[in-house]
Amino acid sequence: MDLSFTAEERAFRDEMRDFFHTAIPERIRRKLREGLHHSNDDQIETQRILNARGIAVPNWPVAWGGQDWSPVQIYMWQDEMQQACVPFPLAFNCSMVGPVIAEFATEEHKQRFLPRAANLDDWWCQGFSEPGAGSDLASLRTTAVRDGDEWVINGQKTWTTLGQYADWIFVLARTDMAAKKQEGISFLLVDMKTPGITVRPIQTIDGGHEVNEVWFDEVRVPAGNLVGQENKGWDYAKFLLGNExxxxxxxxxxxxxxxxxxxxxxxxxxxxxxxxxxxxxxxxxxxxxxxxxxxxxxxxxxxxxxxxxxxxxxxxxxxxxxxxxxxxxxxxxxxxxxxxxxxxxxxxxxxxxxxxxxxxxxxxxxxxxxxxxxxxxxxxxxxxxxxxxxxxxxxxxxxx
Amino acid sequence: MDFDLSDDQRMIKDSVERLIADRYGFESRRALMRNPEGWSREMWAQMAELGLLGVAFDEAHGGFGGGPVETMLIAEAFGRGLVVEPYFATVVLGAGLIRRAGSADQQAAYLPQVASGELLLAFAHHERHARNDLAHVAATATEQDGVWTITGEKSLVLHGDTADKVIVSARVAGETTDHNGIGLFVVDAVGLNRRGYATQDGQRAAEIAFDATPAEAVLSLDGFPAIAATVDAAIAFVCAEAVGGMAEMHSSTVDYMKTRKQFGRAIGEFQVLQHRAVDMFVNLEQSRSMALYATMMAEEPDAAERARAISSAKVAIGRNGRAVGQEAIQLHGGIAMTMEYKVGHYFKRMTMIEKLFGDTEHHLAKVAQAGGAL
Known part of the structure; x- marks a missing residue:
């Protein structure tokens, strides 16, 4: 049992600390230090600096820009970033949809989405919770019905954090109405510019606008935007949540x-x-x-x-x-x-x-x-x- | 950084856990405690045989050359068994002081006898009005013709009633609460005026009066640093011991909730009780983390850093131990109120540990004064 860090681990920690303090602008880090929200531009600027250095998505597979780091290194990267008041790489891209695409999606999806997600060229948001599906997420009622080469989505998502900036949303929708509730759900990727999507702000008790309602009214997305297999979305959602x-x-x-x-x-x-x-x-x-x-x-x-x-x-x-x-x-x-x-x-x-x-x-x-x-x-x-x-x-x- | 044990450490863990599992069940423990001294010399000999008594000593002193990790493994297992033999008094405190304050010759004279189980020690330090002040020593030591004699009264001396020799702190200079001027002496216990008694948790202690009592050896005339270091190591020990006790209370509670039926079903099916058992688990894991931290810092040479870490651990263990103990009793219900049932005995041990060598409030104030725990 040795509870101290090795010399290599300590050197890695110092390297991370130096980088976060020198490469990320003080004007951004100051906002977090003083309890202010950073802007979406701050988020993008920071993530691109990290990505240029190859450390925006170290948890991803190496082939898609990840790092072959030990759990200790991942921990140090996170801890030093947080202590330096650096905005964390957007969780929806880096901790959530990225690992799911890398694990379950087609090669074409990977090439199309992963590099842009890592660089925050696409801003992702999460379409999981619904007014009637909070802790009991599997009771969600948003539906996706196959019509030719398209899925037609209807329903309402809520608590969609930073959805007002999002280019894409990953959605859990019911695709088999007859199946048991966990077994009829699919995982779909939806362009936020698709007609029929409405984003409405929710003001929280602090006065801020961080979360939104997202309404889907006959929203048509290409059949190919399904991740993995139809009706396996719950497994992917569990993977997503288990990753963190x-x-x-x-x-x-x-x-x-x-x-x-x-x-x-x-x-x-x-x-x-x-x-x-x-x-x-x-x-x-x-x-x-x-x-x-x-x-x-x-x-x-x-x-x-x-x-x-x-x-x-x-x-x-x-x-x-x-x-x-x-x-x-x-x-x-x-x-x-x-x-x-x-x-x-x-x-x-x-x-x-x-x-x-x-x-x-x-x-x-x-x-x-x-x-x-x-x-x-x-x-x-x-x-x-x-x-x-x-x-x-x-x-x-x-x-x- | 790794939390894995070495092969030697795993061997020690296996052997002490087997001893506790085989010989220290609830009924066996009660039998051991029925010995006139309140513990078992036969068990003590077995601990010596297994190498537990000298685990932290150099091999030259009949030891195993281990460190805080080996000691932690023993402490945790002892916590599970609620061991009543004088390991803490003899090995952690007594031998700990000899190792930190004694000369090479003194260590060579005493430590092998401790390792072999022949020599029982106690630390006669606490005095009636010391409360949490480790430097409070009013007993005095004076030298005449090369012989030191000690006068004063020592209180709450753990296992002081059966010790063969007592390490006594006594003032050789300065005022009652000065850090400087505290001597550490070895006194043969034969003929000492001592009044032994049981403690709430089934251990033993004694009040000991010294009246111009001659010392057989002087360990140090500036003993405070060794006292502070030994007490810090002792706190690390009881933190690990408390983790063993909390783990037993927790598993016992969870097992009980799965078998105890009321309203036609196991009480463990009630979510409100499940969540309370989970909170016990969270407290247990946080305690385990702090016991590891205390172990890691127990031999830290920087006394201020060491003390800050040890006090932090004592606060965490004190609070969590109280919470886990009270919840263990509550979730069991009436059965845990009986002497016949084991959980109450762990609760009592937790409670005494919280008051030992400075309670939670004392250590919290120390951490706060030192500028925080981080």
Whole structure:
């Protein structure tokens, strides 16, 4: 047992850290550090820099631009990127549809879609959830009916993150109405410009526009846009979700949030002293850090197990990472609220914040503390709610 | 980075786990505890035979040349068995102090006897008003004609009632809470004024009074660094022990939920109870991670970094151990309230570990003062 990193691994970590700090513009990283949303242009610019260096999609097969990295290297790449406040390569392209196309789609699909997905030439979004199909995703009711050389899609998707920028959407649709609910679903690739698609924004409680409803009204897509086999879409969806096994804890993001909390708490006054020296605050912060340290070790244990697990096979331990990782990310937003105190109150839209010339009201980051707290409640809901994760653990690990 | 065990480590793990599985079932443990000393000399001899007592000592001292990982493996298995023999007092604390503070000659004199099971040790350090302050030493040691004598009262001395020799901390200079001026002495236990008693978790301890008691050896006249390092290693040990206990509580709870029927079905079919068992599992895994971290940092030469890591682990283990223990009792229901059932005994051990060598609040404050856990 050797819990330290090898010299090669440490050198790799340094190389990643240097690259993220020097190659990705400070103006983009600053936004994430201060809790602002980066723009879609920032996302594209960052991903193209990463892709030019060959590290936008290291988790993909080498033939399609992936890297032959060890699980430790993948972990370091993720962790350093998060700590450097670099926008993560668009998950819908890189963690979701890319690996599914690389694994299950035709050679023609691979050539057509993968290089563009890696470079963010195509912006993908996810058409999974529906108003009536959240945690019970397999009960989805959007249909795709074969008509000659086309599929005709009807239905409604929701929580479509960043769908307003998307060029393509990958859709789960019911293609066999008679089959058991998991067995009649197919995985389709749909051009967002296809007639009959309507995108409507959903405003979330932080005031932001991140998610959308996507309506399909007699949307006709070529038969060839089916991925893999008809009615096997549920298997591909499970593969897609099982691929994200370790990054889900987002420990690097929590670390960078805590770093920021420490910086700002050093400026806040309490009585004669600083907030950061206040024993109660300090202990609350230390508590979160201790949990985060434990989660980091748990993540390393899962990373070590990765060597022996086949690609796309879910590791139930990633549910532990999701539960604790989401709780800790949310805990950092509460700590930030504590730091900002009464100055969490003033509300500005993102547009007002980005265009403003006046000094901020109250401490730095005051304007983003409450929106982030509100917005990050989503983390324990999306990607399989924490209750679903507990169901998974109850079944897969405890044998209930 | 790898979490795999070496062949030697796997051998130790197998042998200690077999010992616990074969000889340390719930009823066997109760039989061992019925010995007049509260533990079994025959079991102790067997541990010596298996090489467990000297696992961390140099081969020249009858040891195995192992380190924190080997010790962690033993601790976790002992946690599963709720071992009552004086391993912690003799090997982790007593021999730990001799290894860190003793001269080469002293190590050569004492350690082989510990490894062979002939010599039982205890660490007489805590005093009535020390609470969590490791440097609180009011007992004094004075030298006359080359002989050091010790005067003062030591409290909560783990396995102090059966130790052959006691390592005593006593002040040779400075004020009661100064870090400097704490001596470490070896005192022969024959003739000591000691009052032994059982502890809540089935271990033993003693109050020991020293009244111009002569020391047979001086390990150090500046012993605090060795005390701090030994206590940090001891905390790493109880963290691993707690993981063993939590794992037993968790598996026992899950098994029980699958067999216990109410309302016409196994209670494990109720989702609200399943989720609570899952939360126990999450706490257990987070604890396992922190016990590994404590093991990794137990011999870290930078005392401040080591202490920060060890305190972080103690906080995590203290909180998770409490949560897992309370939930284990609750999910079992009334049966877990009985002395006849094993879960309550693990809960009691967890509870005592939380208060040992600084409770959760104390260690949390230490981490906070040190600038955080990251």
């Amino acid at each position: 096994r370790t990054g889900i804890a987002r420990i690097g993001i929590s670390k960078s949030r805590i770093k920021r909390i420490r910086e700002l708490a050093a400026f806040e006054r309490v009585g004669e002293g600083r907030l950061i020296d206040e024993p109660k605050f300090r202990e609350k912060l230390a508590s979160v850090e201790i949990d985060l340290k434990a989660l980091e070790m748990t993540q390393m244990r899962v990373v070590a197990q990765e060597r022996t697990l086949p690609r796309g096979k879910p590791n139930p331990m990633s549910s532990v990472l999701k539960i604790k990782g989401s709780e800790l990310q949310q805990a950092t937003t509460e700590l930030m609220m504590d730091v900002i105190g009464p100055y969490v109150a003033p509300f500005f839209t993102e547009e007002e914040l980005e265009g403003r010339n006046e000094p901020p009201i109250g401490p730095d980051d005051a304007a983003t503390a409450a929106p982030m707290y509100f917005n990050w409640r989503k983390i324990s809901i999306y990607g399989g709610s924490n209750e679903i994760q507990r169901n998974i653990l109850a079944k897969a690990v405890l044998g209930f």
